[in-house]
Amino acid sequence: MAKYTLGIDIGTTSIKVVLLEVSSKKIDSSHSLPTASDIVGGNVFQAHEQDPGEIIMVLNRCVARFPREKLRNVGTVGVSGQMHGVLFWKAKTGCDWSGGHSFTARDASPLVTWQDGRCGSGFLSSLPEPESHLGLATGFGCATALWYTRHRPKFLTDFTVAGTIQDYVVSMLCGLEECVMSDQNAASWGYFSTATNRWNAEILEGAGFPLHLLPRCVASGSLAGHTLSEWHGVPARTPVGAALGDFQCSVYSCMTARTDAVLNISTSAQLTYAMPGDFQPPDAPQPSSPISYFPYFDGSYLAVAASLNGGNALATFVGTISAWMKELGVDIGGDATLYEKLIGCALNQETSDLKVSPTVLGERHAPLGLGRVTDISASNLSLGHVTRALCRGVLENLASMMPAAALQEAGVRRIVGSGSALARNEVLRQEARRAFPQPVEFGRDVDAALGAALFFCDRF
Structure with missing residues (x-):
């Protein structure tokens, strides 16, 4: 029987990983490291971008700090991370496992974070109204993607999938050829109805959004897949949940x-x-x-x-x-x-x-x-x-x-x-x-x- 659950949070400035003892629901051990992944000197006004390669490198370093004999007894992996942001990648080549029991980022765009300011009030007012109780703001994934369609359309042709940074981690761990996104992260992007659990596909298509980039949405708590390979001792075929929002997980831990x-x-x-x-x-x-x-x-x-x-x-x-x-x-x-x-x-x-x-x-x-x-x-x-x-x-x-x-x-x-x-x-x-x-x-x-x-x- 599995003894541990691995919990991961991909934050804006740091990554934290905890090893939770299943029977007691107590933390066995934890490690946290700063990502220092901000991209400085970008050519987009008010952009806030991060290097996913640096983020994944720090994630691997965090997980590798745990004893392998404990990681071999991990039975489930749960991932959360910073909401609203978006990055794009190629489904079949989005990472490289060739270095051993870890992966490195490849064929992925910079992460445009929730702090990004490129979608000013004028741009946002030009977008159609969402069919959702949640509005739209700069730094939201759908708004950022629509900004690219208008200002740098060729940029998006290099990629086949989009998601949050935590969705990317889950996709790479499981070797998925699609992005499986929880309703928590989908709602943070805009143009998602929590009443129907669906994207506003017709509205987005009318605005020029490339619909093939939209993730497949599932309920929070759903299984996203299983680890593709052994990962620093975490066994292959370990269940991985669809990534959750860091805010909801923070609340869940203490409410x-x-x-x-x-x-x-x-x-x-x-x-x-x-x-x-x-x-x-x-x-x-x-x-x-x-x-x-x-x-x-x-x-x-x-x-x-x-x-x-x-x-x-x-x-x-x-x-x-x-x-x-x-x-x-x-x-x-x-x-x-x-x-x-x-x-x-x-x-x-x-x-x-x-x-x-x-x-x-x-x-x-x-x-x-x-x-x-x-x-x-x-x-x-x-x-x-x-x-x-x-x-x-x-x-x-x-x-x-x-x-x-x-x-x-x-x-x-x-x-x-x-x-x-x-x-x-x-x-x-x-x-x-x-x-x-x-x-x-x-x-x-x-x-x-x-x-x-x-x-x-x-x-x-």
């Missing part, structure tokens, strides 16, 4: 009661709670609403305030300070060191009357919004004041999208905090407790890799 809400702050930020089992979302997109309804599991939905401004807003601030210091000829040892020093300054500054709106990346419901700093005085311009106000602003922005009254009306009694930014930033944790009337709890091992492993450990 122990329907009265819980989950606050996640990593690169971006989300606040969510479970809707009643009989809930059905609106028939059409509500682009001005800050609340979206994401498909979860077994036909249910999550109410989600999904902010584009989370840990990345803090990273932008740190990068700006670092750039200023370099201009002044000062070197303090890199952004990580500077980040820790700024958090230390903010911990020494318990409150601040400075107000920072951190929406430097806009929001999907307000894409033209900008960041703001107000209530500036001569006494609140220290680094402690500014860093404290920025951390508070990240939480206040989320709370404005999903107010306390909405949480109380939904019966939320507790907020569970998760995500890499919250884990490393005590100031964010302090401000989270101040932002909501419900108790906010931290310290649990909550992440998408764990959620993927937990969901699939008894599935096949």
Whole structure:
């Protein structure tokens, strides 16, 4: 009998892999590595692309860190990853297994991530309205593909399949000649109806979308295939689930009661709670609403305030300070060191009357919004004041999208905090407790890799 489930999360900045002991549902061991895969200097304005070759290399390194004798007892593989993004590949030659018990990326495009900004408001307004309760935004897979059809049509002729980065991993592990995509990832692309579990094929075809690139959609929790070969000790013919959304898996790992809400702050930020089992979302997109309804599991939905401004807003601030210091000829040892020093300054500054709106990346419901700093005085311009106000602003922005009254009306009694930014930033944790009337709890091992492993450990 299998002893372990392997859970994988392909994140925006890092990869995490966990080995879950099946009988106890406890993590045996885990490894995480940064991907450092961003492509710098691209020729598309506001593009955000990553190198899938680098991502796969880091994934192999993570898995190879586990003892082979344990990997030989893996009975199921569950994969999650960053939603909305898209890459394209050739079905029969999308990777190379010739190097042994691992694969390398081949014949694949760059990954266009959810942070991509090429589809501006003018371009999006030229696209047809989806038949879905979920709207469209830049960084969504279908929008990106339609951008290519208009601006670089020959680019798409080199490929036969499209999917998210996590779908690509599953396809390569199983040697699939198609992309099998869960409804969670399909909904994140746009032009997908969760009511019918189908693509808006006629609308897409009318807009010039190459329909042969659309993945085959299955319900979340479905079997995608079996491993094509031994993989660092994971046996050949091991069942692999269709890839899931990292957000849903993060929630699954820590939402122990329907009265819980989950606050996640990593690169971006989300606040969510479970809707009643009989809930059905609106028939059409509500682009001005800050609340979206994401498909979860077994036909249910999550109410989600999904902010584009989370840990990345803090990273932008740190990068700006670092750039200023370099201009002044000062070197303090890199952004990580500077980040820790700024958090230390903010911990020494318990409150601040400075107000920072951190929406430097806009929001999907307000894409033209900008960041703001107000209530500036001569006494609140220290680094402690500014860093404290920025951390508070990240939480206040989320709370404005999903107010306390909405949480109380939904019966939320507790907020569970998760995500890499919250884990490393005590100031964010302090401000989270101040932002909501419900108790906010931290310290649990909550992440998408764990959620993927937990969901699939008894599935096949």
